[in-house]
Structures are given as C-alpha cells and as structure tokens.
C-alpha cells in the first residue's frame with residue numbers, strides 16, 4: 001500500500017535523513033533539494049542499477065560523463081534556444097507568475113483573479129558566465145538535458161571504441177531547468193538528475209527499436225519495485241511532441257499527486273546528429289535542421305555494407321533520477337498494524353536499500369559483545385554489497401523500527417548466546433521472522449540473500 005499522500009513521504013524523508021530542503025538555514029531555495037545520508041545511498045543504488053542494466057549487462061552500450069556547461073552553439077543548433085520554452089502569464093492583481101498550460105479555468109491559483117497577461121514564451125535554460133569578463137559574449141548554458149553532450153561526443157565514442165550501429169551511449173548527470181511552476185516535492189524541480197540513453201540505429205529500424213526499448217524500460221522499472229500494473233503508457237499527441245520527436249511514449253506512474261510522467265521514450269530521428277553535423281548537404285538528413293556553419297565534425301557513419309554516409313536515427317529512453325526516488329519510495333512505503341502498535345516499513349528491493357544490514361549488539365556497554373558486533377560489521381562490509389552499519393543504541397526494539405522505516409532488509413543481533421555459541425540472530429524486515437545462524441555461515445547467507 002503506497003503512501004496516502006506526499007506529506008507522509010516528505011516527513012519520512014526529513015525525519016530519517018533522505019532529503020532536505022536546499023539552503024534551509026537561509027530560508028530555503030525553491031525547487032532545489034539536498035539528498036541526506038540515506039538519500040544519497042538510495043539515489044546511488046538506483047543509478048547503479050540503471051548503469052548495470054544499460055552498460056555492464058550489454059556489449060552494445062558505452063558510458064559517458066560529459067560537462068554540464070554547454071556552449072551556446074550546442075543549444076542553438078539543438079533547437080533549445082528557440083523552442084525550449086513554456087508559456088508564462090502574470091497575474092495583474094497579485095503579481096504572481098504561472099505556466100499558462102497548467103492553469104485551471106484561466107484563473108490565478110493564488111488569488112483567483114482572471115486578470116492575466118497574454119501568455120509569452122519563457123526560455124527555461126539557465127545561463128552563466130565563463131571566465132573573468134562578463135560582457136555578455138562569454139556566456140554558457142547549464143545543460144537542460146544530458147542528451148546534447150552525448151550527440152556532440154558521438155564521433156569521439158565511435159572512433160575510440162570502433163562501435164557500429166546499433167549501439168548506444170549512456171549518461172547519468174545533472175540537468176537544469178528554470179521551471180516556472182514547481183510541483184510535489186522532488187517531482188518537478190529546477191536542478192535534477194537524468195539517466196539517459198541515446199541508442200543509434202539504422203534509419204528504418206527505428207520503429208522496431210522504439211518498441212523494444214519501451215519493453216526493456218517497463219521490465220527495468222518492475223525490477224526496481226514499480227510493477228507494470230502501476231505504470232501506464234501515454235502516446236504523446238503529435239501536436240505536443242518536442243521539436244525533435246517523431247514519436248514519444250511517456251511511461252506514467254501514479255504519484256501521490258496524480259498520474260504523471262516518470263520517463264519519456266522518444267524517437268528523436270536523425271534530428272540531433274544531423275543538426276550538429278558539418279557538411280550537411282553531403283548527408284541524407286530526413287529532419288528539418290538548421291544550416292550548421294560552426295561544427296567541425298561529420299556525425300554520420302559509413303559501414304562496409306553502406307553505399308553512402310548515414311546519419312543514424314536515435315531512440316532515447318530518458319528517466320529522471322529524482323522521480324525514480326519518489327516512485328520507488330512511494331511503492332515501497334506501507335503502514336502495518338501490529339498486535340498492540342503499528343510500524344512503517346519501506347519494503348525497498350534489497351539492491352536499492354540505503355543500508356544493507358545493521359549489526360546490533362544487545363547490550364551497548366558490553367565490550368565483548370560490541371567487539372564481536374564490530375567484527376561482524378567489517379566482515380559483512382567486506383562482501384561489497386553496499387553499506388553495513390553498527391547500530392549501538394542499546395535499544396533493540398527502537399533499532400528494528402528505525403531500520404524498518406529506512407528499508408534495511410536485514411538486522412543482525414549479537415547477544416549473550418553469540419559469545420558462547422558463535423551464532424547470531426538475523427531478522428527479516430518484511431516478515432519480522434528471526435533465525436539463528438552460525439557466524440561462519442553468515443557470508444554465504446548474505447550472498448544468497450542479495
């Protein structure tokens with residue numbers, strides 16, 4: 001049973017150290033959040049799981065980690081300078097600003113007035129200055145999507161890896177958008193992370209590959225604890241498609257505030273590689289691209305079976321890390337009635353749990369017990385499964401509740417018997433069942449479990 005409302009998740013995130021308001025001690029900064037000790041682990045685990053499925057489990061995808069600051073040329077030829085806008089309206093009465101396409105009945109959501117300005121395009125890209133001279137000529141954009149840096153590195157990757165199509169380039173990294181209206185905690189923010197794959201295919205193979213990637217992505221979400229029956233596919237209508245897209249299907253999830261986009265899977269055609277290419281007239285580019293006089297690279301391929309240079313088509317699954325955190329936490333959240341109390345449990349898939357196990361000595365001041373617990377903690381940490389902690393609070397019940405709430409799948413308790421018999425108790429988060437295991441068998445138990 002997911003959370004009843006977003007407040008339950010916000011409260012858990014703050015209380016246990018997953019997510020904090022950014023710049024909080026100075027009054028906060030809207031649309032920005034900081035990931036705390038547990039949030040950073042969860043986020044890293046989600047990213048690792050995506051990277052593993054995209055890069056390590058396959059041989060046709062390479063990774064990239066490119067710069068966030070982008071030259072104006074990149075975002076001019078990509079079409080973002082011209083089209084990456086939202087319609088902005090001002091309320092003449094209370095002076096607030098809104099996205100025109102998010103208004104209900106054309107009324108100001110703050111004061112209810114219908115005295116609004118005509119919508120005007122507002123570009124969402126952040127600008128900054130590069131170097132010591134701020135004369136307006138040396139500005140750079142903070143990238144609004146990670147994708148463009150993948151396109152402009154296409155030739156570098158091809159030349160250094162000898163890849164042939166179909167093949168992909170994967171990247172995880174920050175993106176920035178000066179959103180007019182923010183939404184629902186970390187759902188729509190101004191600084192966020194994306195996990196993007198640009199998969200390059202031969203023209204004509206694009207529609208089949210689009211279907212293939214949609215299926216792959218649904219399978220991946222299911223393996224992260226967001227089952228397919230909680231996801232819906234939304235065929236983006238032609239008139240709402242981004243300037244580069246031939247077809248986009250959004251993977252929608254029922255967030256606590258409603259059904260919204262979790263990931264987009266787009267067919268970007270040959271638009272981006274074609275746009276960033278030199279000698280465009282030698283290439284058979286099917287998209288309408290701006291004349292490029294600045295690029296020094298031909299972003300096309302010619303393989304032995306090809307008569308001419310070909311600009312590959314691109315299939316792009318693009319998922320937001322922050323939205324993934326929200327959806328995965330929401331699916332894992334449940335409140336359970338016990339005989340005489342209740343508990344909150346975060347039933348995260350073990351590979352995503354911020355803490356894999358807590359080792360708890362029954363008595364906080366018993367040196368022998370604490371020493372043994374420390375030894376077991378190090379032994380389990382060495383397995384490389386993720387973070388294992390020593391929880392020396394002396395209050396076993398409270399420790400179990402805390403670890404249920406933050407999604408720790410296993411708790412290992414060291415007690416008096418452990419000192420005599422070299423065994424410990426392992427408690428399972430979901431079933432609350434406890435079993436006695438010999439310390440010598442613990443590594444094998446953990447390796448099997450994870």
Ligand code: GAP
Pocket residue numbers: 144145146147177179186187188189190192194196261262263264316318319320321322323
């Ligand atoms: N490269 C394609 C692209 O950027 P998009 O649909 O604008 O497409 C892809 O973004 C994903 O990035 C979205 O599905 C969402 O998960 C995430 N995303 C976009 N804008 C966001 C925002 N303001 N805050 C949080 N996540 C965002």
